[in-house]
Amino acid sequence: MPHLHRAIEDLEAETRRTDPRFAEGLRTGRPCAPREYRRRMGWFLQAVALAWILVGIALPQGLLLAAGLVLAGIGTGVLSPRHDAVGRGRRRS
Numbered sequence: 001m002p003h004l005h006r007a008i009e010d011l012e013a014e015t016r017r018t019d020p021r022f023a024e025g026l027r028t029g030r031p032c033a034p035r036e037y038r039r040r041m042g043w044f045l046q047a048v049a050l051a052w053i054l055v056g057i058a059l060p061q062g063l064l065l066a067a068g069l070v071l072a073g074i075g076t077g078v079l080s081p082r083h084d085a086v087g088r089g090r091r092r093s
Contacts, residue, residue: 045075 016023025031049072056065 039079042075042078045071045078049075 012023015026021032049068052064052068052071054068056062056068
């Protein structure tokens with residue numbers, strides 16, 4: 001069973017490294033959603049982007065419209081799931 005204990009310790013260390021807020025919540029007994037499910041900022045950026053786009057259309061302001069489109073792209077990037085960590089880690093024996 002020592003290998004199982006080591007695997008659990010490795011998992012705990014990885015969780016602490018990648019998402020300290022989630023790990024701290026588990027330690028204190030008040031867990032929050034993992035980082036992959038926290039998307040409040042993305043929705044906020046999308047709402048602000050939509051407002052900027054609508055104002056840019058209503059008052060023919062190309063710069064405001066362009067800024068709204070750029071902000072919408074940033075918000076979409078924040079909302080999209082992060083697949084960069086999946087399958088790219090080192091193999092564990």
